[in-house]
Amino acid sequence: MYGFLIVLGLLLLVSVIWMVYRVQTLVSVMKGSEKKIASGSNKVNAAMFMVFLILSFILMAWYSVKEFDNYQLPIASEHGQITDNLFWITMAVTGFIFILTHILLFWFPYKYQYEENKRAAYYPDNNKLEIIWTLVPALVLTVLVISGWRAWKDITSPAPENAHVIELLGYQFAWDIRYAGQDNQLGRHDFRLTNATNSRGVDFTDENALDDFESNRVVIPKGEPVLFRIRARDVLHSVFAPHMRLKMDAVPGMPTRFWFTPTKTTAEMREETGNPEFEYEIACTEVCGSGHFSMRRVIEVVTPEEYQQWLAEQKPFIVQNPDLVANLPADKKKVAEIMIEENK
Amino acid sequence: MAVVNTATHGDHAHEVHDDHHDNFITKYIFSTDHKMIGKQFLVTGIFWALIGGFLSILFRLQLGFPEMDMSFLRPILGGWITETGELDQNFYLALVTMHGTIMVFFVLTAGLSGTFSNFLIPLQIGARDMASGFMNMLSYWFFFVSGLIMFASLFLEKGPAGGGWVVYPPLSALEQAIPGSGMGMTLWLIAMVFFIASTLLGGINYITTIINMRTKGMTFARLPLTIWSFFLTAVIGLLSFPVLFAAALLLVFDRSFGTSFYLADIYIGGEALPHTGGSPVLYQHLFWFLGHPEVYIVLLPALGITSEVIATNSRKPIFGYKAMIISMLGITILSFVVWAHHMFVSGMNPFLGSVFMFLTLIIAVPSAVKVFNYLTTLWRGNLIFTPAMLFSIGLVSFFISGGLTGIFLGNSAIDIQLHDTYFVVAHFHLVMGSASFFGLMAGVYHWFPKMFGRMMDSKLGYIHFWLTFIGVYMVFFPMHYIGIAGFPRRYYSWTNFDFANMYTDLNMFVSIAAIVTFAAQFIFLFNFFYSMYKGRKAPHNPWRSNTLEWTTPINPGHGNWPGEIPSVYRWPYDYSKPGSAADFIPQTVPLSATPESNLPHEEELVKLEKQIMAEEGQVLVANESNK
Numbered sequence: 001m002y003g004f005l006i007v008l009g010l011l012l013l014v015s016v017i018w019m020v021y022r023v024q025t026l027v028s029v030m031k032g033s034e035k036k037i038a039s040g041s042n043k044v045n046a047a048m049f050m051v052f053l054i055l056s057f058i059l060m061a062w063y064s065v066k067e068f069d070n071y072q073l074p075i076a077s078e079h080g081q082i083t084d085n086l087f088w089i090t091m092a093v094t095g096f097i098f099i100l101t102h103i104l105l106f107w108f109p110y111k112y113q114y115e116e117n118k119r120a121a122y123y124p125d126n127n128k129l130e131i132i133w134t135l136v137p138a139l140v141l142t143v144l145v146i147s148g149w150r151a152w153k154d155i156t157s158p159a160p161e162n163a164h165v166i167e168l169l170g171y172q173f174a175w176d177i178r179y180a181g182q183d184n185q186l187g188r189h190d191f192r193l194t195n196a197t198n199s200r201g202v203d204f205t206d207e208n209a210l211d212d213f214e215s216n217r218v219v220i221p222k223g224e225p226v227l228f229r230i231r232a233r234d235v236l237h238s239v240f241a242p243h244m245r246l247k248m249d250a251v252p253g254m255p256t257r258f259w260f261t262p263t264k265t266t267a268e269m270r271e272e273t274g275n276p277e278f279e280y281e282i283a284c285t286e287v288c289g290s291g292h293f294s295m296r297r298v299i300e301v302v303t304p305e306e307y308q309q310w311l312a313e314q315k316p317f318i319v320q321n322p323d324l325v326a327n328l329p330a331d332k333k334k335v336a337e338i339m340i341e342e343n344k
Numbered sequence: 345m346a347v348v349n350t351a352t353h354g355d356h357a358h359e360v361h362d363d364h365h366d367n368f369i370t371k372y373i374f375s376t377d378h379k380m381i382g383k384q385f386l387v388t389g390i391f392w393a394l395i396g397g398f399l400s401i402l403f404r405l406q407l408g409f410p411e412m413d414m415s416f417l418r419p420i421l422g423g424w425i426t427e428t429g430e431l432d433q434n435f436y437l438a439l440v441t442m443h444g445t446i447m448v449f450f451v452l453t454a455g456l457s458g459t460f461s462n463f464l465i466p467l468q469i470g471a472r473d474m475a476s477g478f479m480n481m482l483s484y485w486f487f488f489v490s491g492l493i494m495f496a497s498l499f500l501e502k503g504p505a506g507g508g509w510v511v512y513p514p515l516s517a518l519e520q521a522i523p524g525s526g527m528g529m530t531l532w533l534i535a536m537v538f539f540i541a542s543t544l545l546g547g548i549n550y551i552t553t554i555i556n557m558r559t560k561g562m563t564f565a566r567l568p569l570t571i572w573s574f575f576l577t578a579v580i581g582l583l584s585f586p587v588l589f590a591a592a593l594l595l596v597f598d599r600s601f602g603t604s605f606y607l608a609d610i611y612i613g614g615e616a617l618p619h620t621g622g623s624p625v626l627y628q629h630l631f632w633f634l635g636h637p638e639v640y641i642v643l644l645p646a647l648g649i650t651s652e653v654i655a656t657n658s659r660k661p662i663f664g665y666k667a668m669i670i671s672m673l674g675i676t677i678l679s680f681v682v683w684a685h686h687m688f689v690s691g692m693n694p695f696l697g698s699v700f701m702f703l704t705l706i707i708a709v710p711s712a713v714k715v716f717n718y719l720t721t722l723w724r725g726n727l728i729f730t731p732a733m734l735f736s737i738g739l740v741s742f743f744i745s746g747g748l749t750g751i752f753l754g755n756s757a758i759d760i761q762l763h764d765t766y767f768v769v770a771h772f773h774l775v776m777g778s779a780s781f782f783g784l785m786a787g788v789y790h791w792f793p794k795m796f797g798r799m800m801d802s803k804l805g806y807i808h809f810w811l812t813f814i815g816v817y818m819v820f821f822p823m824h825y826i827g828i829a830g831f832p833r834r835y836y837s838w839t840n841f842d843f844a845n846m847y848t849d850l851n852m853f854v855s856i857a858a859i860v861t862f863a864a865q866f867i868f869l870f871n872f873f874y875s876m877y878k879g880r881k882a883p884h885n886p887w888r889s890n891t892l893e894w895t896t897p898i899n900p901g902h903g904n905w906p907g908e909i910p911s912v913y914r915w916p917y918d919y920s921k922p923g924s925a926a927d928f929i930p931q932t933v934p935l936s937a938t939p940e941s942n943l944p945h946e947e948e949l950v951k952l953e954k955q956i957m958a959e960e961g962q963v964l965v966a967n968e969s970n971k
Binding site for chain 1: 433434437507508512514515518521522607608609610611612616620621622623624625658659660661662663664665666667689690691694697698701702705706708709712713715716717718719720722723724725726727728729734737740741744745748749751752755756757758760761763764765801802803804806810813814817821825826828829830832833834835836837838840841842843844846847888917919920921922927
């Protein structure tokens, strides 16, 4: 029944529009306005540009100010401060150009709308002007690029030696987290070793792997450099930690990395945002299949002391799953067993 | 004017009389007439735009009203609506993918370039038809076949391709990863192969025609900017589409023949795959080597159309004709060396990121020059707001808004945060999606009288423009905020994350705006098809324009001009020239006929012109006496 009413309503609407259309066509034929170069609509359209300009600027300004705290995520990493500064500097520069060009673009139509006795200026070129507005944008862009390049160079530079190494492995549809353990060296991996218990394909013949441990959240110390080593097990994924201003693709067959220094603990951030349930999050930003939108992990930033304490409590993989080292060659197995013994 | 006619093209004259008998099939289906082929591209493009737009409405419903019961869509979508009335998650990705593919390739490449390059090139350079009418016909029919295959893929049981329009492997290579990577992806690849063939056949034709078949006097420096833009677009397409073909071919090998170009070290579905040594990043390089120039393939024709429409309706010469050409040339060349800015965080060497950042921001300079030139063209004009003019001004607005956000994204340090968020979605929908769409609309409104001999209704055009213009801003402007807040693209829902668990109101607003904007396009559809049959009869030169197409009969036949092809004596932008009584002087009017308005350097040319005419007169006389 509702469907029928909706269809009926639509039909009525269409027929009303149709009538209006026919009437206005006939009227314009009567008035002969189609023969004129520019009818009264010309004035209306010219005025509409001004109306649009003013109303949309008001709307934009109002919303940008009102929502600032919503869309401006708090920053929690050292480089994030720098890239956000760049962002807002670029925003100021482009915002100025945006407003200026739009004022001209919508005011000119109003100011120079058609008048029967007026004639347009014949003004085909001016090389001086062309050179000016080639050079000025070029200079402004150069400044922006160079500051961006310096930031980029620092961000992508090799991680400091003392960075805490953490591996993030993306798969459909979650992240596996592996810590490098006390030696701060991740053990080798090989995708062919992957199975139900060894979901990361860790190669336990590598002694560095013996103290590696897993975690279901990324725990990192405030103020100390952290290196994410990023891999993917099946398809492309991308690590995105919005508050850290961090993003890097996870590529099958090609390990990637991103290092950063967190500046605020989760507790501090909870205080700052006034949200007692605040968590730093990791999301996936490279489309990876039906569960793409659900690859959440939590980052917990703690003080260095808390971090050391937490680290000490963690047990290596092999302690939890002694089977993993059951088939190792005798000498390596011995080392592993000592490790298990020590950590029990 | 009698002097003009002495400059005849005697050798072409025999082509004029229409001695072949057109039946329905040769006239409307397997036509070799560039005008009919242009219209075929246009109508097919409109069909695809409706499909592509409709798909976007479906996923906007999901994003704007995540709680909504979508059972009412079951008659159309069938099993893609789950038992509980939700949209299937894989199908959501398929919708996003097909929306992108259809809009970028079928609407804005074929629908825009295909329509206007075909329709306008011969008419504006003064040629009877394309260099090869047969290749031109093939170009359309390859496109048609490509469309059929892509359309068929929409109805597959496991759905069409679903890995995003960029179809990055390994997702697009492994059916285990997403159902759309099975038959759907196969059909996607086959369709793209046909599409690439179509583009190349068309492009070769456009280039050849423009270089070889310009009428007497139509030097490159007198070409309308539309033709320049079509020419450069075709060059870009010719150089970049084969690379997409290569990328697609290697993907086919990986999918079907066990090679490892893009695949390495994959463990999926409980087994380790045998592929080693490949690189998914290789695909990204190959794809974006087309993908970035593709942006300019869809944008340049729109800018060309806009240049023509703005100059005509401002009654002013386009400001900086040469600067416009140089900036388009600059964009053409630079478009090939910026592709990796799509890949700053793909894991490629950060040094490459630095290089591509510098190159990318250089390309902003010619774009800025173009904007300033458009503004100066409007300045002190005598502006007539035809629907085409409105859409052109709208285009410039989108080009500015979307272009400026490109400065953020081209800066690799800032891009870390913004990459693959809604900021990117807002950016490219404004600068290439909406801007090119507005170019397409401006072109249709402007050249409709030439296509169908009738006028579109301008009032409906105004309503269409304002609803669409405001609508597009209401859809895409809010996405900047959503993007700065870090909302990732291609998300079925954001409620899993605390940082993105907001803006439900804004997303709802965007969805409503999208539905209204889409609905507004039906005003255009009505106007288009109704005016085709019932519109007011078009006058000879409705916009009082200078270019050659308006010297043909109102309904030009096959061959375009019934008599000789007119010669060209001046550039196409002599609007409001001081001294001239009319505010426009068509390209066919010799300088010697307008002594009152000639500029000093043109007086020099008058002498040359007279000399050439005299010589031609002698040749004609000689020919006559030989008979």
